[in-house]
Amino acid sequence: MxxxxxxxxxxxxxxxxxxxxxxxxxxxxxxxxxxxxxxxxxxxxxxxxxxxxxxxxxxxxxxxxxxxxxLSVELGPGLIESIYDGIQRPLEAIAKIAGSNLTKGIEVPSLSREKKWHFEPKVKTGDEVKAGYIIGTVQETSVVTHKVMVPFGIEGKVKSIKEGDFTVEEVIAEIETAKGIKEVTLLQKWPVRKGRPYAQKLNPVAPLITGQRIVDTFFPVAKGGAACVPGPFGSGKTVVQHQLAKWGDAEIVVYIGCGERGNEMTDVLNEFPELKDPRTGESLMKRTVLIANTSNMPVAAREASIYTGITIAEYFRDMGYSVALMADSTSRWAEALREMSGRLEEMPGDEGYPAYLGSRLADFYERAGKVICLGEDGREGALTAIGAVSPPGGDLSEPVTQSTLRIVKVFWGLDAQLAYKRHFPAINWLSSYSLYLDSIGQWMNENVSDEWVALRTRAMALLQEEANLQEIVRLVGIDALSEGDRLKLEVAKSLREDYLMQNAFHDIDTYASLDKQFKMLKLVLAFQDEAERALKAGVYLKKIIDLGEIKDKIARSKYIAEADINKIDDIREELKTVIDKLIAEEGVVIA
Missing domain, CATH: 2.40.30.20 (Elongation Factor Tu (Ef-tu); domain 3)
Structure with missing residues (x-):
């Protein structure tokens, strides 16, 4: 030393x-x-x-x-359900020793050295193993099986392997290598600033299904992709990330509270154990790792927190799991970077951020991906990174947002005006985008319905056309529009209020399966088709718009439970019958 x-x-x-x-x-x-x-x-x-x-x-x-x-993290059984600070100090263990405030210089191991885990071997003496091979498993929680892998850099023949209950430091296996016998424990260490190795990176094509209609239908993120959620104060960034953490079809969740307010992190720490995991029926914490680095904690640890989180996420990815990483928010991380750069007297870039801001962000987001893991079974793992960005005053032209947009492929732009109108999620459909649309659209056509892409394209075009028509209405009034254009405004309103708006606190509406999303979208667009048919038959637009009961059923289709989603098809049939009756009343023969 x-x-x-x-x-x-x-x-x-x-x-x-x-x-x-x-x-x-x-x-x-x-x-x-x-x-x-x-x-x-x-x-x-x-x-x-x-x-x-x-x-x-x-x-x-x-x-x-x-x-x-x-600077390294400890990897092994005991990570799940843990709450760490930015450099992987276990906050619950420290609280038992030193109280509610972090004591300077306190040293507590990240993983408990006393707790014993039951290890079941998956290889036998004499087997040849390499880095990444799974040599055994530990049932870490009721929903997560921890796969114990051969550490990186070790290759050889298994000399001995044990079964039983062990602490993370006790030897579970000995591997005979060219450089002598290496002992393997349940505990591994990995430097946080170095990405963990894999066999091959794959092109992500399957969506991370979130149950949020505006995300899955219009701006999907791939499993193994990267997305950012920028938005001003109060626009719902944290709620969006909570929804993605709870409902996203990832097997492991790593949530990083990077420089957030203490009360927000308190909400997370209180809510996550209470949230019932829809996948398993257990507490969401049974598959979650939380990293809490609040705004009043030392600023340097904030800079390290996102690396700590993504290294833990990579470790579970290497086991073959699909992992969702939530970083809230990378703006606070960038502020820590700016403060340290200023103290180092480095040449500042835009708005005082260091010139290497973009490359550091790229280092972080590029560690996301879908990969073939090291090991004998060719297992696939995926790490999806979703970072919230908090631009000052909602200015999306500031350096952190712009640097992030150059790296990620999905942009969910939160809009303060939508939030003020109580439209949640407040994702602006005109400014947001997803570069995974082509590959995920193909997946949707093959796995949900061959009409998916066509319906999505038509709905998006309708929303964009609505924005243009609203400009005309503001200039010369709605009477200047033809009945066809006024119908488009009515259908676009239905899309916005009945489809895109989603109540995170409603038991049914908080999540919509892909099948339900498809049926709901088809129902809204079927209203446009049937209304246009009636217009061509000579029915006045006012009579179509005044169809209160059937329109109310369309609006309330979001509250139909998943077990009863075929009722949405019944509403579509009823809609056709109502329009037929309306046309007949006008004295027009139906073809």
């Missing part, structure tokens, strides 16, 4: 001399209280260190000890 001395303290940034044997990104212990820090810059024998704890009381002359290892 090399000992240096502090020569400068500037908030979370500490400069130490005598560190010529240290390397960039080495983990160090600073001061008598051994505060955790990471070297982020080297100049000669001077190291600039970002300290992940409060540096109050630290001064020149304090010792700095380098560990020679990078």
């Amino acid at each position: 090399r000992i240096g001395r502090v020569v400068k303290v500037s908030g979370p940034l500490v400069v130490a001399e005598g560190m010529d044997e240290a390397s960039i990104y080495d983990l160090v212990k600073v001061g008598e209280r051994r505060l955790i820090g990471e070297i982020i810059e080297m100049r000669g024998d001077k190291a600039s260190i970002q300290v992940y704890e409060d540096t109050t009381g630290l001064g020149p002359g304090a010792p700095v000890e380098t560990t020679g290892e990078p």
Whole structure:
């Protein structure tokens, strides 16, 4: 261990001399209280260190000890249901020791060293294994089977393997390699700033089904894709991410509260254990890892939190799981990056952010993906990254939003005006986009209905046409429009209010399966088809619009339970009958 001395303290940034044997990104212990820090810059024998704890009381002359290892996370049984801070300190375990406030210099292992896990081997003595091979399993929670993999860099023949109850540090297997016998435990470590290896990256084509109609139908994200949710204060970013975490068809959820308000994280910590997982009927926490780094925690740990989260997510991806990562929000992470860059006296870029903001964001989002994992079985895993962005004043032209948009393929733009009108989710259908539409559209046509893409395209065109017609209405009034155009406005209103609006707190409307979404969309567009048929037969538009009962049934189709979705087809048949009757009353013979 090399000992240096502090020569400068500037908030979370500490400069130490005598560190010529240290390397960039080495983990160090600073001061008598051994505060955790990471070297982020080297100049000669001077190291600039970002300290992940409060540096109050630290001064020149304090010792700095380098560990020679990078900032790493502990990976093994016990991750699920845990609540960590930005550098994987277990908050619940710390609370039992030190109370509700983080104590400086406290050292608590990320994974419990006392708890025993039942290990069941999947290989036998004499088997040849390589990195990524699954050698056994641990039932981590009632819904997650933890697959124990051969650590990266180990290849050889299994010399011995045990079955039974073990702590994470006890040896479960010995592997005979070219460099001698390597002992394998349930615990692995991995540096957070380095992506975990895989065999091959695949093109993501299947959607992450979320049950949110505006997402699945209009702006889907692929399993293994990357999406961002920018929006001003109060537009519903956190609720959107909660919905995606709860209803998205991912097997593991990693939720990172990066620099968020303490009360928002408290809501998450209180709500997630109470939420009933629709996939399993158990608590949502049974397949969730939470990382809480609130805005009053040390700013440097905020910068590390998204790397901690995505490394844990990659670990479960390597087991062959589909993982959804929620980062809320990357703007707070970028602010931490800006603060550390300013203290390092680096040349600022746009709005004071460092010039490397874009590349750091790319490093994070590019770790998402669908892959063939290392191992003998060619298992596939997917990591979907969804980052919230909080642009100041809702200005989407600011650097964090623009840098993110250059990387991700899905943009769900939240609109304050929609939120003020109580339209939730407040995703603006005119400014949002998804670059996965072609591949996911093909998947939808094959797995839901061959009409999916055609209906989606028609509905989107109708919403865009509505925006143009509204401009004309504002200029010259609605009387200037033809009956056909006024009908389009009526159908577009139905699309907005009956289809796109979704109540996150309603037991039925909070989630819509793909089949239900398809039937609802077909019903709304069937109203347009039938109304146009009536117009051609000479029926006045006012009579069509005044069809209160059938229109009310269309509007309330969102509240039909999943078990009864065939009733939506019955409403469509009833609609045809009502229009036939209306045409007959006008004295027109039906063809």
